[in-house]
Amino acid sequence: MSYYGENFPKLGFGLMRMPTLPGGKDVDIEQVKKMVDIYMENGYYYFDTAFMYHGGASETAFREAVARRYPREKFHITDKMPLWDIKGPEDYERIFAQQLEKCGVEYFDLYFLHGIGTDRLKLLDETGGWDFLKKVKERGQVKHIGFSFHSPADTLEKILDAHPEVEVVQLQVNYYDWESESVQARKCWESARRHGIGVIIMEPIRGGSLASMAPDIEKLFLNKNPDVSVASWALRWCASLEGIVTVLSGMSNIAQMEDNIKTMKSFKPLTDDERAVIDDVIKALKAQPTIDCTACKYCVNDCPQHINTPGIFSSFNEYKIFKNLNNTRFGYSMATSKGGKAKDCIECGSCENHCPQNLPIIELLKEAAELYDK
Numbered sequence: 001m002s003y004y005g006e007n008f009p010k011l012g013f014g015l016m017r018m019p020t021l022p023g024g025k026d027v028d029i030e031q032v033k034k035m036v037d038i039y040m041e042n043g044y045y046y047f048d049t050a051f052m053y054h055g056g057a058s059e060t061a062f063r064e065a066v067a068r069r070y071p072r073e074k075f076h077i078t079d080k081m082p083l084w085d086i087k088g089p090e091d092y093e094r095i096f097a098q099q100l101e102k103c104g105v106e107y108f109d110l111y112f113l114h115g116i117g118t119d120r121l122k123l124l125d126e127t128g129g130w131d132f133l134k135k136v137k138e139r140g141q142v143k144h145i146g147f148s149f150h151s152p153a154d155t156l157e158k159i160l161d162a163h164p165e166v167e168v169v170q171l172q173v174n175y176y177d178w179e180s181e182s183v184q185a186r187k188c189w190e191s192a193r194r195h196g197i198g199v200i201i202m203e204p205i206r207g208g209s210l211a212s213m214a215p216d217i218e219k220l221f222l223n224k225n226p227d228v229s230v231a232s233w234a235l236r237w238c239a240s241l242e243g244i245v246t247v248l249s250g251m252s253n254i255a256q257m258e259d260n261i262k263t264m265k266s267f268k269p270l271t272d273d274e275r276a277v278i279d280d281v282i283k284a285l286k287a288q289p290t291i292d293c294t295a296c297k298y299c300v301n302d303c304p305q306h307i308n309t310p311g312i313f314s315s316f317n318e319y320k321i322f323k324n325l326n327n328t329r330f331g332y333s334m335a336t337s338k339g340g341k342a343k344d345c346i347e348c349g350s351c352e353n354h355c356p357q358n359l360p361i362i363e364l365l366k367e368a369a370e371l372y373d374k
């Protein structure tokens with residue numbers, strides 16, 4: 001049976017960006033409980049967590065806010081196996097048992113292998129990851145199985161050909177990444193459709209990028225309809241696709257939740273006029289001037305400060321396109337977690353000698369430092 005057949009309300013609660021207490025680390029569980037209550041009162045019941053969300057605290061937050069407060073038959077919960085923690089076959093059962101306990105449930109409605117990419121296929125074959133997935137389903141500890149995916153569409157096609165037992169796949173889909181060379185959202189969605197399996201959409205608002213943009217671009221939406229949020233366009237675009245099980249939204253506060261619920265409760269597929277507005281927005285976003293870095297990494301090896309320049313430029317470009325600084329801070333902190341920050345550049349010039357794009361790397365890093373390192 002395809003999981004798609006379950007016919008869910010089209011708004012899923014992604015538990016990866018929950019509100020936090022002052023300091024930004026611990027989950028604000030009382031706030032989450034309020035959000036859960038609003039979500040459930042409105043007829044929604046699909047929750048998505050993972051071992052690593054919120055530094056391991058998402059599953060226990062789910063237990064406190066949902067599993068201990070609502071009868072088991074009133075909600076659906078999806079959890080995911082962290083493949084980067086798998087060193088051998090025995091790790092699957094150990095982690096899975098922890099997850100059931102942390103979530104406070106005896107079974108998961110849906111269980112994923114988390115973040116399958118080209119680089120994890122060998123590990124899965126060598127450690128029996130696919131067999132483990134089938135086993136927990138046979139044991140009744142999981143009702144439906146699938147995986148979340150972050151790689152090119154031809155890899156997805158091969159996996160789905162080889163694993164007809166998969167019932168659903170979670171994909172990064174949004175209007176901005178639909179034709180992206182790297183994300184390949186359209187091609188991945190088409191592959192899932194060809195295989196007749198359901199699609200759960202993650203990052204419909206692209207981590208918040210599609211919720212706020214430069215005022216002149218937002219105006220394209222507001223001119224068409226001043227009464228709805230910019231984010232609502234992104235949600236409706238995703239929910240208008242065929243074969244969608246649900247659209248996850250990583251809601252961080254009650255206002256976002258209420259806006260999402262307002263959008264999805266009165267959901268209507270996009271009209272042709274509205275699609276034309278989104279096409280104009282995509283064109284305007286793609287026309288924003290960005291740094292022409294191809295991520296070839298020729299600049300990285302000889303940098304005495306171990307600066308991950310292409311990683312920094314990737315975050316900087318996100319800022320240049322969407323003008324939302326906070327949304328790009330995480331990418332910047334990841335890009336600089338193992339080496340120097342933009343401000344650490346000592347202007348030796350070695351990188352500029354290697355750059356095939358002839359980029360003024362030193363000047364661009366100074367701009368990035370102004371933005372991120374103050």
Ligand code: SF4
Nearest residue numbers: 303345346348349351
């Ligand atoms: S100029 Fe800066 S970024 Fe470039 S190699 Fe030297 S220290 Fe690294």
Ligand code: SF4
Nearest residue numbers: 293294296297299355
């Ligand atoms: S060498 Fe130039 S194009 Fe290549 S990654 Fe570095 S900055 Fe980008």
